[in-house]
Amino acid sequence: MEEMRFLRREHLPHIWCVGCGxxxxxxxxxxxxxxxGVDQDRTVVVSGIGCSSRAVGYxxxxxxxxxxxxxxxxxxxxxxxxxxxxxxxxxxxxDLAAIGGNHLIHxxxxxxxxTTVCFNNGIYGMTSGQYSPLTPAGYRTTxxxxxxxxxxxDLCRLVQAAGATYVARSTVYHVHQTVTYVERxxxxxxxxxxxxxxxxxxxxxxxxxxxxxxxxxxxxxxxAVQAGQAARMTPEELRGRxxxxxxxxxxxxxxxARSYRxxxxxxxxxxxxxxx
Amino acid sequence: xxxxxxxxxxxACVEGALEAGLQFFAGYPITPSTEIAEMxxxxxxxxxxxxxxxEDEIASMAAVIGASLAGMRAMTATSGPGFSLKQENxxxxxxxxxxxxxxxxxxxxxxxxxxxxPAQGDVMQSRxxxxxxxxxxxxxxxxxxxxxxxxxxxxxxxxELRVPVILLTDEITGHMRERVVLPDPGTLPRPHRPLExxxxxxxxxxxxxxxxxxxxxxxxxxxxTGFWSESPEEADRLVRRLAGKVESRQEQLTMVDRWxxxxxxxxxxxxxxxARSAQRAMRLARERGHRVGMLRLACLxxxxxxxxxxxxxxxxxxxxxxxxxxxxxxxxxxxxRGRCKVIGYSRVDxxxxxxxxxxxxxxxx
Numbered sequence: 001m002e003e004m005r006f007l008r009r010e011h012l013p014h015i016w017c018v019g020c021g022x023x024x025x026x027x028x029x030x031x032x033x034x035x036x037g038v039d040q041d042r043t044v045v046v047s048g049i050g051c052s053s054r055a056v057g058y059x060x061x062x063x064x065x066x067x068x069x070x071x072x073x074x075x076x077x078x079x080x081x082x083x084x085x086x087x088x089x090x091x092x093x094x095d096l097a098a099i100g101g102n103h104l105i106h107x108x109x110x111x112x113x114x115t116t117v118c119f120n121n122g123i124y125g126m127t128s129g130q131y132s133p134l135t136p137a138g139y140r141t142t143x144x145x146x147x148x149x150x151x152x153x154d155l156c157r158l159v160q161a162a163g164a165t166y167v168a169r170s171t172v173y174h175v176h177q178t179v180t181y182v183e184r185x186x187x188x189x190x191x192x193x194x195x196x197x198x199x200x201x202x203x204x205x206x207x208x209x210x211x212x213x214x215x216x217x218x219x220x221x222x223x224a225v226q227a228g229q230a231a232r233m234t235p236e237e238l239r240g241r242x243x244x245x246x247x248x249x250x251x252x253x254x255x256x257a258r259s260y261r262x263x264x265x266x267x268x269x270x271x272x273x274x275x276x
Numbered sequence: 277x278x279x280x281x282x283x284x285x286x287x288a289c290v291e292g293a294l295e296a297g298l299q300f301f302a303g304y305p306i307t308p309s310t311e312i313a314e315m316x317x318x319x320x321x322x323x324x325x326x327x328x329x330x331e332d333e334i335a336s337m338a339a340v341i342g343a344s345l346a347g348m349r350a351m352t353a354t355s356g357p358g359f360s361l362k363q364e365n366x367x368x369x370x371x372x373x374x375x376x377x378x379x380x381x382x383x384x385x386x387x388x389x390x391x392x393x394p395a396q397g398d399v400m401q402s403r404x405x406x407x408x409x410x411x412x413x414x415x416x417x418x419x420x421x422x423x424x425x426x427x428x429x430x431x432x433x434x435x436e437l438r439v440p441v442i443l444l445t446d447e448i449t450g451h452m453r454e455r456v457v458l459p460d461p462g463t464l465p466r467p468h469r470p471l472e473x474x475x476x477x478x479x480x481x482x483x484x485x486x487x488x489x490x491x492x493x494x495x496x497x498x499x500x501t502g503f504w505s506e507s508p509e510e511a512d513r514l515v516r517r518l519a520g521k522v523e524s525r526q527e528q529l530t531m532v533d534r535w536x537x538x539x540x541x542x543x544x545x546x547x548x549x550x551a552r553s554a555q556r557a558m559r560l561a562r563e564r565g566h567r568v569g570m571l572r573l574a575c576l577x578x579x580x581x582x583x584x585x586x587x588x589x590x591x592x593x594x595x596x597x598x599x600x601x602x603x604x605x606x607x608x609x610x611x612x613r614g615r616c617k618v619i620g621y622s623r624v625d626x627x628x629x630x631x632x633x634x635x636x637x638x639x640x641x
Contacts, residue, residue, distance in 0.1 A: 011503060057504060064342065070335070073335035074339065
């Protein structure tokens with residue numbers, strides 16, 4: 001229970017609905033913080049707007065609850081100003097992949113030392129159930145009442161292609177796996193990304209005949225395939241399944257905030273005349 | 277004293293910011309403000325600070341706020357369309373009381389317009405651009421030297437009051453080159469943020485990230501502990517305090533030049549690049565025997581209504597020339613309340629208002 005020190009317990013209970021997976025993600029995050037030896041006086045957690053973004057308010061450390069989609073842009077300012085601090089972003093799928101999609105790919109491209117945990121429930125919960133870029137095709141939401149026509153992002157492949165140097169995916173059903181991935185992401189020096197599937201029975205479930213929490217949890221279990229197993233499956237067998245695993249991990253790319261500090265040090269020694 | 281230098285307005289802005297202790301700049305390329313970013317990309321890292329070109333205007337405003345909360349003196353610079361994009365996070369800075377400076381080198385609008393000709397169309401956007409009632413301070417220079425002075429002043433006000441301060445300049449002032457003599461380095465008073473035990477009652481002391489205080493900064497309305505709140509009483513108290521901390525300091529923030537107001541029957545009220553033409557027109561009119569005076573505004577918001585009220589008691593006419601369809605003139609009329617005649621003069625054809633065209637307006641022909 002050492003991890004409980006990371007919570008502002010006086011502000012519990014949290015705002016999330018019965019059966020929402022976000023509390024499980026937050027629980028995994030604080031266990032991972034405990035295991036990674038996070039110093040709560042030298043850590044800033046940043047979020048945007050949405051159900052999951054309220055998570056930072058419950059964390060007993062410096063917290064920055066910002067505007068919709070912009071968490072990574074704010075976090076970039078914090079990290080560049082104080083590279084000695086650990087910076088983590090907790091964000092929902094709509095926040096991170098729709099309105100904040102540009103900041104996501106650019107933070108990944110820079111390989112700035114920010115750990116991002118995506119609470120992916122495939123829906124806008126705070127506004128009561130509209131489709132997000134992570135809503136799978138065919139599913140019903142309040143704005144796709146006849147079934148969603150668009151395809152969903154593979155966020156892990158997106159951020160890996162953009163330049164992230166640690167990329168993993170899990171679900172709230174696979175709690176231990178989630179804790180492990182977030183712990184490794186926190187320990188990683190560079191842009192690290194963990195996508196966690198989290199059930200929203202209230203809105204996603206209710207519109208898709210999975211209105212009770214247990215059914216949604218079972219759906220997560222049944223759709224999940226571990227990466228090793230997925231490698232032996234055909235594309236047809238993988239249709240509609242969610243592949244879990246650590247997809248990418250490299251230490252060969254320099255972390256951005258440190259590179260900037262090194263440039264400042266080089267300039268202080270008079271080593272660079274610049275472009276002009 | 278330093279040697280005289282020939283300098284552009286945007287360059288003076290950079291010098292003023294560095295002298296005020298700028299440590300962090302995030303921006304996005306946009307004419308006619310880009311020189312500020314280019315110069316700071318070179319100057320800031322050499323001084324141990326940080327420059328970053330973000331992926332868009334929104335992100336650069338966000339990064340500035342993040343850096344400021346982490347303890348750095350921070351600024352961004354943009355123009356018209358980019359200024360519109362910054363509005364949401366400007367509101368975030370106002371609500372969270374995060375000191376920062378936003379430079380808007382005005383260009384024509386709406387939309388892309390005729391890039392990148394000068395205009396003064398962002399007077400109201402600078403005051404009311406973000407949604408909701410909010411505090412903001414807007415300074416507007418009329419010369420290269422004043423760009424230096426007001427940029428430094430912007431940081432002082434931002435830090436002291438914990439508000440976003442907008443330096444509302446324009447393409448003409450930003451790109452014009454003039455002879456300036458800057459004060460010696462280190463002679464300007466350094467801005468400082470209110471600290472615990474030394475903060476005025478209506479401004480909370482500034483606590484930065486990484487100080488072990490475990491602060492929550494949120495765009496939601498908050499109670500006195502800083503945690504989000506849905507109490508109507510807390511909401512009312514917060515919104516009124518935020519607006520009040522600027523409004524109650526209106527006189528202290530007033531920055532005007534008063535020329536020939538003692539005998540003036542006609543007063544021209546002007547700001548920014550147009551103030552230069554207006555000043556010339558005033559001189560020409562006086563040479564021709566007309567009792568014309570001038571009030572030049574360097575701080576547009578909070579609007580110095582008390583100065584206008586004093587004029588309205590004495591003058592017959594107030595003339596407000598602007599490179600927009602009449603933004604500040606409405607504010608002047610509000611302060612005058614019918615006590616004298618108020619005449620707006622607009623130009624929106626991308627050309628600067630010339631003294632010769634103002635002369636007949638001042639002379640009442």
